Amino acid sequence: MATVRLLHLSSAFRRHGGPSSPPLPRRLFRLYNRVVRSFSTSMSPPSKAVVYDEQGAPDAVCSVRELPALPIKDEDVCVRMLAVPINPSDINRIEGVYPVRPAVPAVGGYEGVGEVHSVGSAVKELRPGDWVIPSPPFSGTWQTFVVKEQNVWHKIDKRTPMEYAATITVNPLTALRMLEDIVDLKSGDSVVQNGATSIVGQCVIQLARLRGIQSINIIRDRPGSDEVKEKLKKLGANEVFTENQLAVKSVKHFLADIPEPALGFNCVGGNAASLVLKFLKQGGTMVTYGGMSKKPITVSTGSFIFKDLSLRGFWLQKWMGAEKAKESREMIDYLLSLTRSGELKYDMELTPFDQFPTALDKALGKLGSQPKQVIKF
Ligand SMILES: NC(=O)c1ccc[n+]([C@@H]2O[C@H](COP(=O)([O-])OP(=O)(O)OC[C@H]3O[C@@H](n4cnc5c(N)ncnc54)[C@H](OP(=O)(O)O)[C@@H]3O)[C@@H](O)[C@H]2O)c1
Known part of the structure; x- marks a missing residue:
């Protein structure tokens, strides 16, 4: 229908001689423009x-x-x-x-x-x-x-x-929600995480630092791990360890003056998850949000009985129900403002x-x- 109308109008326009001829009746010209506009926006490009x-x-x-x-x-x-x-x-x-x-x-x-x-x-x-x-x-x-x-x-x-x-949506928002929603953290507290080189991990470091929260970070043993440590420290990481460095019975002495973390994040599984658990304080919680190593999480019986640790999961898609649409957009705007100010980078x-x-x-x-x-x- 729009096509037929457009052809009809365009032939009237052409018959008239186009823009160099005396002005078309204004109504006809406006109608022609409206139809051309609506016709030209009615299909996307391939x-x-x-x-x-x-x-x-x-x-x-x-x-x-x-x-x-x-x-x-x-x-x-x-x-x-x-x-x-x-x-x-x-x-x-x-x-x-x-x-x-x-x-x-x-x-x-x-x-x-x-x-x-x-x-x-x-x-x-x-x-x-x-x-x-x-x-x-x-x-x-x-x-x-x-x-x-x-x-x-x-x-x-x-x-x-x-x-x-x-x-901005998938990873930074996950880091923000996991820091805010699971444990009531205060300035001076600490968190521990594996997969610290991931985008989520880099965001955890920086968003934690903005809240005065310290971060203990675990990375894979891989070529260039010293440079990686430096990079993460520049982002605000308080401590960065490779998995091999933590292959000891107790990791407490690695904390120096950092308080024992009540909250840990795991996106790797396997040994890297056990290392997060080792750092957690009595009654602490580990949140699993990814499984990059494709290995299961093994938890010692003692971790449950003597340390009363809790294991939880986080999935952004579940968190972002329809009722969170407005809240999510506000948080995304907040995170984007941090990227513009240079306070959040990865x-x-x-x-x-x-x-x-x-x-x-x-x-x-x-x-x-x-x-x-x-x-x-
Ligand atoms: N649950 C949720 O709602 C949610 C939301 C967002 C993301 N995630 C999950 O969070 C994780 C990180 O996502 P991202 O996009 O931030 O990651 P990313 O930037 O793509 O980085 C990948 C990370 O995984 C590590 N990695 C890759 N292969 C590995 C392996 N075989 N064993 C151990 N570590 C390995 C990398 O370590 P290297 O730097 O050493 O290579 C790096 O830290 C993913 O599992 C993702 O699915 C979950």
């Missing part, structure tokens, strides 16, 4: 996407494909994606081992940042050029254009460095979209320890 048709090893099942243009309905916003990370949970979704996973065929990616390309007729709060991030739960960010309803998109401050905007590597396979290999650990891979479109 999207180039990382698609998988079945679950499996990401480097085997993912391929880059062009997806057809999509209609932009009244409430829709078409976003040109600018940058997206490859997170461990993205990999787990593609592998089919994550508890929530999109139906296949699917486009990869859960978070990212984009620029509004065009909006549907009922959209008032967003306009072309705005920067937006999708509010979880979301999937399918690994593509050049995404079309979703306006309420999905959270407008952010464009002064934010793009790679931070792309990565290691990332920006990789152009056409080198996606290399970035994926790095994210899969095939090339050893690597910074977080962020794809730039």
